[in-house]
Amino acid sequence: MTRGLAALGDRNFRWFFLARVVTMITGSMSSIALAFAVLEIDNDARSLAVVLTVSTVSNVVFLLFGGVVADRLPRALVIQACYVVDILSIGTMALLLLTGAATVPRFALLAAVNGASSAFVMPAMQGLIPQLTTPAHLQQANAMLSFVRSAVTIGGPVIAGIIVATVGPAWAMVVQACGWLAAIPLLAMVRLPRPSHDPDGSMLRDLRTGWGEFWSRTWMWAICLSFMVLNAIHIGAWQVAGPFIANNDPRLGIAGWGWVLSAEGLGVLVMTLLLMWLPLRRPLRWGMLAVSAIAVPLAVLGASPHAVPLAVAAFIGGAGMEIFNTGWNVTEMEQIPGDKLSRVASYDMLASFVALPMGTMVYGWLIVAVDVPSLLIVSAAIYAAGSIGTALIPSVWRMGRADAAVPPD
Structure with missing residues (x-):
């Protein structure tokens, strides 16, 4: 048993893992919450397609830039900053729904912000994980993260469906934002040296x-x-x-x-x-x-x-x-x-x-x-x-x- 969970013996990985568990559980609700929120605004598949496409395009546009930033700055800090952006954008979506001020263009704009934020988070996490554990524990660390991800993929949509069906998609978004809020202090417990990368001022060169x-x-x-x-x-x-x-x-x-x-x-x-x-x-x-x-x-x-x-x-x-x-x-x-x-x-x-x-x-x-x-x-x-x-x-x-x-x- 201890061999398979050995990566949890590494302090930095342990705090990171706890933060990821929280965000993966609450984040697994996002696709259902967003889909039904848009359909609540306008029950038209084309509106939903617009919002999802804008999010994807924004992610692709900012992805390479996100990789450069994640190599230049402390990666845990990059992730925390993006979580703050996500809390604000997701919280705004929930507020718009609860006040009756939600529109498809406003949701598309906020979805673009989320897509751009994830373009910074994903490269930062990929670069951060090997800093948190030893090479001998790297496979176990990745497998543990995959285990939680696959588990919440099975159970998360069910929980999200119940929340959306009973109290509405806005409250599912509130739960998601609370998950990001809880993850920020957990990531603050990760203690790493500053990046060894010395930027020369040119992102294009990077x-x-x-x-x-x-x-x-x-x-x-x-x-x-x-x-x-x-x-x-x-x-x-x-x-x-x-x-x-x-x-x-x-x-x-x-x-x-x-x-x-x-x-x-x-x-x-x-x-x-x-x-x-x-x-x-x-x-x-x-x-x-x-x-x-x-x-x-x-x-x-x-x-x-x-x-x-x-x-x-x-x-x-x-x-x-x-x-x-x-x-x-x-x-x-x-x-x-x-x-x-x-x-x-x-x-x-x-x-x-x-x-x-x-x-x-x-x-x-x-x-x-x-x-x-x-x-x-x-x-x-x-x-x-x-x-x-x-x-x-x-x-x-x-x-x-x-x-x-x-x-x-």
């Missing part, structure tokens, strides 16, 4: 340095380019085609689709527990091979979308995705110099986020234009070939742990 670190590592840009395709396939085939089939095929149905998504989350949850104790000695090799398992639920969804076998396949796919996520985070945190990590991570995140709207748009068109079962089976084959092919790239295949305490294969 961006170029980050790009140089990113592009100089074949394993990094190869996997990021691969995932631009893999993410587009996954979000399109799973999150667009899946609900479409559930709504039109009685073999699956909407209730069955809910069970399938729960099984996927359970697969992630179970794997995070295993990864607290089982070391990934070749994190990229096994991560890319494991993520190919996502092809299994895609193929089952296309060939025979019955709820039970699809749920089993989704469990396998979720477990495979978590192996990759943990392996990727550990490798990035170990291999990239700490004073450049947030900038490099922002390039990685940008590549991932850009692919998502591409996948939804392309598959939205393909579902209407071609035979859906054939589309999904072909998508599964491409996904498996892409992930396994990327695993065979020499620098990906050979990458080991930097921690000398982890023995080689």
